[in-house]
Amino acid sequence: MQFDALLLLSFGGPEGPDEVMPFLENVTRGRGIPRERLESVAEHYLHFDGVSPINGINRALIAEIEAELADRGQTLPVYFGNRNWAPYVEDAVTAMRNDGVRRAAVFATSAWGGYSSCTQYNEDIARGRAAAGDGAPELVKMRHYFDHPLLVEMFAEAIGDATQSLPAELRDEARLVFTAHSIPVAADERHGPHLYSRQVAYATRLVAAAAGYAEFDQVWQSRSGPPRIPWLEPDIGDHMAALAERGTRAVVICPIGFVADHIEVVWDLDSEVREQAADLGIAMARASTPNADRRYARLALDLVDELRDGREAARVVGDDPTPGCGYSVNGTTCADSPRCVARISG
Structure with a gap:
């Protein structure tokens, strides 16, 4: 499976005081969260001048991915899209279409299965393709990597x-x-x-x-x-x-x-x-999280290699059976499963 690009897909976060409430309204839309609750959460962001660290960390991670690609002698454009704030996934997928991308691997900044940590990213992918319209690239979300x-x-x-x-x-x-x-x-x-x-x-x-x-x-x-x-x-x-x-x-x-x-x-x-x-x-x-560690960039590209080259998934195997996705078939990754919407085309 060949890829023309890599899409880093994330949650998003505000980058200034004026963006905090609109961002929180995006996150909670349709859930009936009281205004006073949003204002309480907004104080957490305003403690940091209204700037969530997440977008800056993701941009730094993309720089590490690009540096790792260069070290590997590979060329793969990297795009950045979010669910809840700019840069939005809809704009990222539209830019990919305009740049002639036909198929892209999707690396979500969540290692897990479940609704908010996986299914919603699949929905983001579908929404991005719908926004891009005719000629939207095929997007293949890569597997859960909690055991990488x-x-x-x-x-x-x-x-x-x-x-x-x-x-x-x-x-x-x-x-x-x-x-x-x-x-x-x-x-x-x-x-x-x-x-x-x-x-x-x-x-x-x-x-x-x-x-x-x-x-x-x-x-x-x-x-x-x-x-x-x-x-x-x-x-x-x-x-x-x-x-x-x-x-x-x-x-x-x-x-x-x-x-x-x-x-x-x-x-x-x-x-x-x-x-x-x-x-x-x-x-x-x-303890720190991976953030923009070069090894996290390597992990993302290793997942691309698994799909592109048909490699066996790299996993640390524990004493119990690995808790794989309920939508996988015969041990295949979610991106390969016909029952999962992670792979969305045409």
Whole structure:
């Protein structure tokens, strides 16, 4: 399967104070979120002058992808499109059509399956092609990569680096806590079933083993729904309180559910949870995410190679069966599955 281009597809984020509320309205459109709730979330962005780190990180990642392509002696134009803010996926796909791109690989900045972490990206692809109209390129979304060796390596290394930032006398006793974005329990049951939560749990085991930890905790963060709706638990705030009651003096938090240090990492963890940890008397270190690490660029291009050359998928294999997508057929990747809308053409 040959490709004329690579599309980096992401969530998007505001890049100035005037963009914060319109961005949040885009994200929540049709969900009936009260205005006061949006204004509360807006304060998180305004704490950083209304600029989400995500677009800047993605531009830096694209630069690393382009540098990696040059090192490999390959030529592949890289486009950038978002779901919720400029540059929008519709504009990116239209530009690709205008540039004569016939087929492009799509690298989503989410390693997981499930609705918001996979299916919505498929919907973004369909919307982008519809906006481009006649002559829109075929777009092939690449597979989930939660178990890719480079992702496991980056997170395991980040845990080690974070541990070294703790006071020397606390490093050996620090509790390792993995966190990922919570979602409604009903949503997790619909896709897979429990595809997202199973993949997160699987990845935590892989990374913990690579980092040399036999014991660890896996929790959830950043829930936003009404209290009456059950979400994946335990919440990291509740878990931190429980650790304090058990006498824990230090934690290393690894945001394994995020591939970039965007707002739900730098605010929810670096601000709110860090403040809670200080109040509880717990020393906290937070592991970095892949961001624009060159290895993350290599991972993206390795996925392209898998499809282009028909290579076997690179995976770290755990003790349990790999929790693959429920839409795959005979072990094929989602991009190859006739039952999945990840591959959208004509």
